[in-house]
Amino acid sequence: MPLDLQKIFTYPYDNDLLMRKQKSIRRALLAREGTGYMDKRIAVLCGSTTDDIKNVLELFLLEAGIRPQFYQSEYNKYYEDAVFGNSELDEFQPEIIVVFTSVVNILDAPTLGDSNDVVRDKHDAEMKRFTQIWEKLAARYPSAIIIQNNMELSYETGLGNLDTVESYGMTRFIELLNRSFSDYAATHNNFYLHDLHGLAARIGLSKWHDRFQYYAYKFAMSYDVIPDVSLSLAKIIKGILGKNKKCLVLDLDNTLWGGIIGDDGMENIEIGHETPTAEAYTAFQQYVLGLKARGIILAVCSKNEEDVAKTGFDHPDSVLHVDDFVSFRANWEPKNRNIQAIAEEINIGTDSLVFIDDNPAERQIVRDTMPEVTVPEVDPVDVFSYIRAIEGGGYFEPVTISEDDRKRNASYMENKQRRELAGAMESYDDFLKSLQMEAEIAPFRPLYFDRIAQLTNKSNQFNLTTRRYTRADIEQMANEPQYITLYGRLTDKFGDNGLVSVVIGEKIGDEVHIRLWLMSCRVLKRGMEQMMLDALVECAAADGCKELIGYYYKTAKNKMVSDLYATFGFEKITQEGDDTVWKLSLDTYQKQGKFISLTEVSA
Incomplete structure (x- = not known):
């Protein structure tokens, strides 16, 4: 019987199945048709046995469209490989390095x-020992991302509760060491902490530790x-590579509140602090609002009359309100159709959506008809299972939170206003003029390195080459004279769209090759693409170049830009497949930008 990959990778996961069927699952994942993989070289420098950790990690990455190639150090040779070097590791040239240590690797x-x-x-x-590891790795592989485990607590302390008080207590010592790890991560780029301490706490130390397995294996x-x-x-690797989800789509009845709004009325739904169930729904709404605050888009998909459905958010104890949702679909259409409409309205791929619904039939219909949408299993009897599903699946786990992230929902709301304005105008040109747009276009600068790297890993539709870069890559190219680097910010009368466009050109002779x-x-279609091209041409000409060479590499998502160069007057010189x-x-180039004025770069 063929493996049901959708079921296997629907949260909550069957750990026993993942361990028993590693090879079969891997074969099934690699046999999928039409999967465009991102290839990554990952080194695991281990302080314990990590073979199965690596193997199951590969399954989760493959499922997300990341095809890893692994280097694994010999047992407990993490320090030697990092500090003294290793010719095999040098030849491998890792893009991601996982330093997999734990409490058993504390030496003194x-x-x-x-x-x-x-x-x-x-x-x-x-x-000093760990800092030496990190600095040696960063020096030898400057473009690589380093992921370091922090330390979980020991199960046995010998001192009981006193272990957290006395300075020589192991619990207190680990907490001090973990705090120092966190301080290092907060001040160093391309360095991420894997919170082994928190993971072990959530699982439970008695389940986490098995000393016999440590001594034996x-x-x-x-x-x-x-x-x-x-x-x-x-979760961390997917976050770094832009593979996390963008939008949470929510049912209403018995999902955001208890009861049926159409039958019970706003006064009788369960929300607030009067009953345990009401408190649970309030906690879930607070959690969802927290997701919105850091940039997760919220949408509603409910079988209801829209005007009736919206009254639920008029409840005095409702934490969420109608204007927290970028898209609100409440009608009697099948939910898969509404979810498709939500994606089109927001202008994101359906594979960027996570759908939470208390009704198992609705969940299964979406899974069957839209397998790219993430639909975790939840238990409507246990409202907290909604939070556990989102947290456990790690669909929205951030690795950084930028100002643009925090403004994302406001930006999508402003887009709604722009669409409404466009509908009221006699011509599209009139609409563009009325936006009063201003652009800031300039070479990369440190303030935006993180956002630029984030965009290179998240943008898929208007992306001509789909090259992915780390922050270190961006910083390196910004400082090398053979590259022309440009970012573009766009504002209009409705608000600040943030940093929305990136161009990287490499100067080779009298040509500039557009790498990204x-x-x-x-x-x-607001004219920003023309403004970016104008700026690139100006920089190239100033450096004595005579031609731009543009590349289009087809992916499953970037067909919309397949003819972009032709529309801008480029001549096709070669074609291989698509x-x-x-x-x-x-x-003979003539500037093409209009309707947007350039502003001075702010300090």
Whole structure:
């Protein structure tokens, strides 16, 4: 019987199945047709046995469209590989490095009676050792991303509750060391912490630790929790590579409140603090509002009369309100059709959606008809299962939170106003003029390195080459004279769209080769693409170049820009399959941007 991959990768996951069927699942994932994989070289420098962690990590990454190639250090050789180098690792040239250590790798733990000074010296020695690892790796592989485990607590302490009080207590020592790891992560780019400490706490230390398995097989944690560890690592890697979801689509009745709004009325739905169930729904609404605050788009998909459905948010105890949702679909159409309409209205792919609904039949219909939409299993009897599903699946796990992220919902709301204005205008040109648009276009600068890297990993539709870059890559190209780098910000009378476009050109002789050209779909067809081309031509001409060479590499999502170069006057010079190469002479180029004025770059 063929494996049901959709069921296997629907949260909550069957850990036992993932461990038993690793090879079969891997074969099934790789046999999928039409999957456009992102290839990544990942080095795992291990302080314990990590074979199964690596293998299950591969499954979660493959399911997300990331095809990893692994280097794995010999057992407990993480320090030697990092500090002294390894020719095999050098040849591998990792793009992501996971330093997989845990509490068993602390070399000199405090002992009973150690003074504060002795404990501090032991902490400093551990930090010096790990800092040496991180700095050596960063120096040898400057473009690589480093992911470091922090330390989980030991199950046995010997001191009981006193372990958190005395400076020589192991619990207190680990908390101090973890705080230092966090401080390092907060001040260093391309460095991420994998929160082994928090994961072990959520699972439970008695389930996490199995000392026999450590002594027999050198497993730093129980065999049973290995898929949880692999999933947790996959969440970080997916976040770094822009594979996380963008929009949470929510049912209403018995999902955001208890009861049926059409039958019970606003006064009788369960929300607020009067009953345990009402408090649970209030907690879920608070959680959803927190997602919105950091940039997750919210939408409603409910079988209801729209005017009736909206009254639920008039309840005095409702945390959420109608204007928190970018799209609101309440009608009697099938939910899969409404979800498609939501994606089209917001202008994002349906694979960017997560759907939460208390009704198992509705969940299954969406799974069957829209397998690209993420639909976790939830238990309507246990409202907190909605939060567990979103958290456990890690669909929206951030690796950074930018100002643009926090403004995202406002930006989509402003787009609604723009669409309404466009409908009222006699011509599209009149609409563009009325927006009073201003653009800031300039070379990359440190303030925007993170946002630029984020865009390169998230933008798929208006993206001509779909090259993915890390922050280190962006910083390197910004500082190398052979590259022309440009970012574009766009504002109008409705608000600030933020940083929405990126161009990278490489100067080779008297040509500039366009290595990357992307733009957020939020600002399509407003003239920003013409403004970016004008700026690139101006920079290229100023550097004595005579031609632009543009590349289009077809993906499953970027068909919309397949003819972009032709519309801008480029000449097609080669074609291989659907991939094309184009040329533009700068001698006769006429500026194409209009309706947008350029502003001075702010300090």
